[in-house]
Amino acid sequence: MAYLWNSIVLTRVFGDTCGDRETRVELTSRIVWLEERHAVIIDTPEQTTAKLPCLSARDVKTVIRYYARDTSWPSKRLTRREAERLIEAGISIAVVHQGKGNKPSSFSKPLGRLDGAYARQYAVDVIGQPEGSVIYFAVDYDAGADDVGDLIVEYFIGVKEAFEFAAGMTNHRVGVYGNGLVCQTLLDLGLVAHTWLSQSTGHHGHREFKASGRWSLFQNMPSELCGLDVDIDDLNPRLSEFGSFDRLENPLSPVWTAFRRGAFHELGPESFDEVAIQSSVVKRGGVGLHEGPGLEFQVKQLLIAGTIVRMVRIYGDWALVDLVGDGLIDGAVHRAFLMPTA
Structure with a gap:
């Protein structure tokens, strides 16, 4: 199995003609070493x-x-x-x-x-x-x-x-x-x-x-x-580290943390630009409605092209949107995929 996998990688990277047999053996040995x-x-x-x-x-x-x-x-x-x-x-x-x-x-x-x-x-x-x-x-x-x-x-x-x-x-x-x-x-x-x-x-x-x-x-x-x-x-065998990390720090930004805990109400208006703009989804394949303003938040649902939303607040490149017109925020959409309708 290992030999088959290495042969596939070798062909994928170097093609069927990557030099003489000695070269191919050397390259295969290198990949075997990397794998093992x-x-x-x-x-x-x-x-x-x-x-x-x-x-x-x-x-x-x-x-x-x-x-x-x-x-x-x-x-x-x-x-x-x-x-x-x-x-x-x-x-x-x-x-x-x-x-x-x-x-x-x-x-x-x-x-x-x-x-x-x-x-x-x-x-x-x-x-x-x-x-x-x-x-x-x-x-x-x-x-x-x-x-x-x-x-x-x-x-x-x-x-x-x-x-x-x-x-x-x-x-x-x-x-x-x-x-x-x-x-x-x-x-x-x-x-x-x-x-x-x-x-x-x-x-x-x-x-x-x-x-x-x-x-x-x-x-x-x-x-x-x-x-x-x-x-x-x-x-490099001379080094013991290259700047990687195996733990994460907290706290994060107040906005991110509040969304993470489902505590949006704790954020003051100074965290956002207040808006009230009716917009339409303009991405052909639809766009994800995220739980918060960032790709690190899960997608709650797909909004199809033409869906009307109301942008309630702006946070950077993200719009916090209301889907049903009651003024409450249902999630976040990247602003690149929204166009004002009026």
């Missing part, structure tokens, strides 16, 4: 909650999940509920912020400030990420020397400024995911505490930075585990 070793670290953009029994059985000890200020794939984002389930299963968590991050236009000092502020706020108010752990920020393309000097460094200066400005919040460290040149430059400048070297061996500075031994994590080629698309990551 203990304390497996994986990263995945997919929700893991339903797969936790399988992941535990495969000796997964850490799952790296995502924060994202701007993403078209909301399930990519770690939620408090998923974080709780991971820790209950004995699996620690690491996090990386990535919205787009795959092109030069994603990087500048102002964008670094925005992403840094969002990541810190989300870590504290929603997840309860403990002090001293790391938030990695992804540079998911092969940035060359010009982009690194002109854009990437400035972006991470912005992230640093956002972290320093967040007075009163727990103290988190900054990490980077990227090619060797990105990792080395930011480490040399003292802008990051940990580096996560991407799997792309042909990218700028990869071989040199890998050989330097200064990386914290090394990402291996994509594979599949427990029905999830994952990358398996190596911890």
Whole structure:
């Protein structure tokens, strides 16, 4: 069974023609080692909650999940509920912020400030990420020397400024995911505490930075585990940690906590923008009515396209809505899927 699984992964990743027999044997041996070793670290953009029994059985000890200020794939984002389930299963968590991050236009000092502020706020108010752990920020393309000097460094200066400005919040460290040149430059400048070297061996500075031994994590080629698309990551044998966490802090934001306890009435009007706007659901496939303002809250029901709701209050990107016209809040809908009707 193990050999069959490894053969499938090998074919999926490298195709039917990935070199001579010796190369294939070496690659297969590598995947066998990854499968059979203990304390497996994986990263995945997919929700893991339903797969936790399988992941535990495969000796997964850490799952790296995502924060994202701007993403078209909301399930990519770690939620408090998923974080709780991971820790209950004995699996620690690491996090990386990535919205787009795959092109030069994603990087500048102002964008670094925005992403840094969002990541810190989300870590504290929603997840309860403990002090001293790391938030990695992804540079998911092969940035060359010009982009690194002109854009990437400035972006991470912005992230640093956002972290320093967040007075009163727990103290988190900054990490980077990227090619060797990105990792080395930011480490040399003292802008990051940990580096996560991407799997792309042909990218700028990869071989040199890998050989330097200064990386914290090394990402291996994509594979599949427990029905999830994952990358398996190596911890530098010289290190004992890379910024993961195995507990969650409280309290969270007053709004989140109140919704969690079903105590919305405890919140004062200063927590929200008061509105009274009749709106219509404009998403073709319908939109979820959540128990509270965030993807970490369960979906109570599906509101089909054309459903009329009344936005009662606004909390960030979310509208607290009344479905029956009595002025009471029935749940929360993301405002992107609502359009005023009058």
